[in-house]
Amino acid sequence: MARLSEPLTQTSLQSYMFYQLRSFSPSAPDSTISYQAGMLQAAFTGAQFCTAVFWGRMADWEQMGRKKVILVGLLGTGIGALGFGFSSSFAVALFWRALGGGKLIPCTAEPESIEPYAKFHSLC
Template sequence: MPSFPIKKILLLGFCRLAEPIAITSISPYIFFMIKSFGITEDEAQIAKYAGIVSSSFAFSECLSSVIWGRLSDKYGRKCIIILGLCGTSISVLWFGFSRSFTMIIIARSLAGLLNGNVGVIRTVVPKT
């Protein structure tokens, strides 16, 4: 009887944590980041812009999830998971260095588009 693949499960668990960290890591400072751009001084408007930035990630991820699933069937799940993690890392760094509202929208949307790992990891776990 084969032993339980604890190392593989832990590794997949850490890969799975990348998405919620990428989504929620901006919450403490997005308000102040948008305020620093000088778009508006109205706090209600800044909150609206923060909501747009936050939702751009989820919307983009929703659009690309099926594509990532098909790509994982064609090129392999491991390759797609690594590509998704690298894409998320690059786009999160890009977000951090952004100096305009347009740039943070593009960076967050790119992070969502490149983060198709949720479905792919769910298909890998039963096969380990």
């Protein structure tokens, strides 16, 4: 179930994204709406790309573990999807998509106290 939840939110979004973006700015041309839709998709995937190593290290870390990482991921996906659904502008929607893709790192990790994060941060 956990493995299916994120692809479900990712793919179901595509069916109504155009209409939600159109509601943000009704007079925008279709080319702008298409560009914004691409940016929303890229924000989620880009945030996942940037945080994958971090979450992998958290899963292997004894004080965090795989189960907690899965729960944080599910919670982050849910909160990101809800925030996106209630967005009233493109900028807010972009923020929630990126936050959902990154799985709420600012809310779950304190860089000073998590040694693997410090190693990851030094790589960037």
